[in-house]
Amino acid sequence: MNGYQKYKEQSIYSMSGVELLLMLYDEALKRLRMAECALEDKDYGVFDNCITRTVRIVRYLNSILDMEQPISQEFRRIYEYMFYDLGAIRAGRERRKDDIAQIIRIMSEFRAGFEEAGKEVREVRVATTRSVTG
Secondary structure, three states: OOHHHHHHHHHHHOOOHHHHHHHHHHHHHHHHHHHHHHHHOOOHHHHHHHHHHHHHHHHHHHHOOOOOOOHHHHHHHHHHHHHHHHHHHHHHHHHHOOHHHHHHHHHHHHHHHHHHHHHHHHHHHHHHHHHHHO
8 A cells, every 4th residue: 555545544433423424425426426417428337437536425324324313214225316317317318317316406405514514623622622721
């Protein structure tokens, strides 16, 4: 393993859960945008690869849901919808290319929501720490 790979691995291990989640959403969004471009360029190999990677991310996001939390049922339904729609996009390519934008919108909203939740959690931790010590 070279120095860059060690650095990259170490930085991932030092991330918080929210940061890792945001990184997954960022990667999925990047892949979806790449799939749109690949479809426009009729580069179906890149398109398939990008959709496959996005499906893996959605599958993983679905698998890590804490089903003890009531909101997780809603997330599961949306992830299953995305999983189904990504399959339809892959199968339909040109006919379903406009559906990619809808999945990007949903993923972007999820990402923004988790980012905001992460900020609120950090603020609560800082306030709690200050009140205990100050």
